[in-house]
Amino acid sequence: MAKVIDGKAISSAMLDKVAADVSALKAAGVEPCLAVILVGDDPASQVYVRNKHRACERVGIRSVSHLLPADTTQQALLDLIDTLNDDDTVHGILCQLPLPAHLDAEQVLLRIRPDKDVDAFHPANVGRITIGNAELLPCTPAGVMEMLRYEGISPAGKHCVVIGRSNIVGKPMALLLLAANGTVTVCHSRTPDLASFTRQADILVCAVGKRGLVTADMVKPGAVVIDVSINRDENGKLCGDADYEAVSKVASAITPVPGGVGPMTIAMLMRNTVTAANAQSR
Numbered sequence: 001m002a003k004v005i006d007g008k009a010i011s012s013a014m015l016d017k018v019a020a021d022v023s024a025l026k027a028a029g030v031e032p033c034l035a036v037i038l039v040g041d042d043p044a045s046q047v048y049v050r051n052k053h054r055a056c057e058r059v060g061i062r063s064v065s066h067l068l069p070a071d072t073t074q075q076a077l078l079d080l081i082d083t084l085n086d087d088d089t090v091h092g093i094l095c096q097l098p099l100p101a102h103l104d105a106e107q108v109l110l111r112i113r114p115d116k117d118v119d120a121f122h123p124a125n126v127g128r129i130t131i132g133n134a135e136l137l138p139c140t141p142a143g144v145m146e147m148l149r150y151e152g153i154s155p156a157g158k159h160c161v162v163i164g165r166s167n168i169v170g171k172p173m174a175l176l177l178l179a180a181n182g183t184v185t186v187c188h189s190r191t192p193d194l195a196s197f198t199r200q201a202d203i204l205v206c207a208v209g210k211r212g213l214v215t216a217d218m219v220k221p222g223a224v225v226i227d228v229s230i231n232r233d234e235n236g237k238l239c240g241d242a243d244y245e246a247v248s249k250v251a252s253a254i255t256p257v258p259g260g261v262g263p264m265t266i267a268m269l270m271r272n273t274v275t276a277a278n279a280q281s282r
């Protein structure tokens, strides 16, 4: 049976460390602050934003919410970002996605000052990740790397297969694994015979968002399976892309959903906010 990689426990240890860093910053006269922008009343986004505020509370980061109505104009949103960019007491800015359809998310993300871009979605930060000198790392892939490190699983020399190539998860995940000396294959919706690639994986990262996509026969015995996805089964229960029960019998280690990568993402957001506050107070 695979070892269950406990994202809750690992993120909790990380948050303790972040809280200590926050205390040190405060002692030096800097109060780290995260500004979160939420446009509209999407229930899932409201839950994500609430969880982010709770994490801030836990580690001592000041958090400020900007809850804007669904009919907010592009200009009003950009003006708010400009104000937050210029506010020296705000170190991190996060605009919760998805935005309502009439808003241009790309333009919004471009407007956030790169050194306050705690999601690391700005092209300047993506470029730095690509060349390997980033300070702010994309939260979900960086959370996966932290989990691997915590478990003593090095990607070096391993074949790492990432399913999914989104800008938020798949692509930066591949870059971080490559930077850690993995040999990386990226699969996507146009990949023929997905199983022929997944069966070669020493480390398999699933980031598609399709329940049941990864079955036990697609996993090499002894592989490490990291399931990033958050889906719901027919009973409304959260689940990932991998058939958890069956894959657990083949893999050497696996992340559960929930309680796997999800908590790590928020912990990395806290860490990025502290990193940003540190950099801005230098």
Ligand code: NAP
Binding pocket: 140, 163, 164, 165, 166, 167, 168, 169, 170, 187, 188, 189, 190, 191, 194, 207, 208, 209, 210, 228, 229, 230, 231, 261, 262, 263, 265
């Ligand atoms: P996304 O933007 O929808 O990207 C999905 C990717 O999967 C795309 O690259 C797509 O390929 C690929 N794909 C679709 N069908 C496929 C198939 N049959 N075989 C192989 N690849 C296929 O999603 P995302 O934002 O990356 O998120 C992925 C999942 O992670 C979602 O379930 C999301 O909820 C979850 N997530 C979790 C966290 C967390 O904190 N745990 C954070 C972010 C996201 P194409 O590029 O060819 O279309």
